[in-house]
Amino acid sequence: MSAVLQEQLPGLETVRRVVQPATGTARQQTIQERFEQFHALNGWVLADLERLTAECIDAKFTKVSLGMLFELVRYSYGRATLSADDDFRLNNDYRSRYARLLIEQHPEWAPYFEVRALRAD
Numbered sequence: 487m488s489a490v491l492q493e494q495l496p497g498l499e500t501v502r503r504v505v506q507p508a509t510g511t512a513r514q515q516t517i518q519e520r521f522e523q524f525h526a527l528n529g530w531v532l533a534d535l536e537r538l539t540a541e542c543i544d545a546k547f548t549k550v551s552l553g554m555l556f557e558l559v560r561y562s563y564g565r566a567t568l569s570a571d572d573d574f575r576l577n578n579d580y581r582s583r584y585a586r587l588l589i590e591q592h593p594e595w596a597p598y599f600e601v602r603a604l605r606a607d
Contacts, residue, residue, distance in 0.1 A: 521583040531576065534559050535584055539595060550598040552581040 515523075525532065535555050542550045556576055582604060589596045 517579050518583065520577070521580045524577070524580060525583075525587075531559065532584065532587060534562075535588060536592070539588060539592075539598070543595070543598060547598065549600065550595075552585045552599070553578075556581060 535552075538555045538558055539550055542555075556578065560576055582601065585599045585601050589599060589601070
């Protein structure tokens with residue numbers, strides 16, 4: 487599988503507009519709002535997390551870490567933030583949201599993930 491260069495990602499300009507809203511915006515978006523926008527633009531992330539989770543469960547893991555899965559996605563696809571000026575990234579703020587989404591779509595996976603109460607919207 488060949489790596490996709492970051493500047494070749496489909497929809498990157500749209501993501502940049504979401505991540506960097508116009509100055510003078512009335513209120514800051516919540517983590518949940520930013521996650522929903524990111525997820526809508528990047529369905530591939532959930533698909534990859536589902537694939538990786540299934541692989542871990544098939545390999546007899548007793549627990550699955552979203553942190554580990556995020557790093558695997560970053561590594562596999564070269565989509566990690568490469569510099570401070572780079573706008574596109576798989577934000578760690580979204581880990582808990584993806585864990586909940588995975589459990590919502592695959593209730594049988596609930597025992598593999600540890601989730602805590604959300605501290606922010």
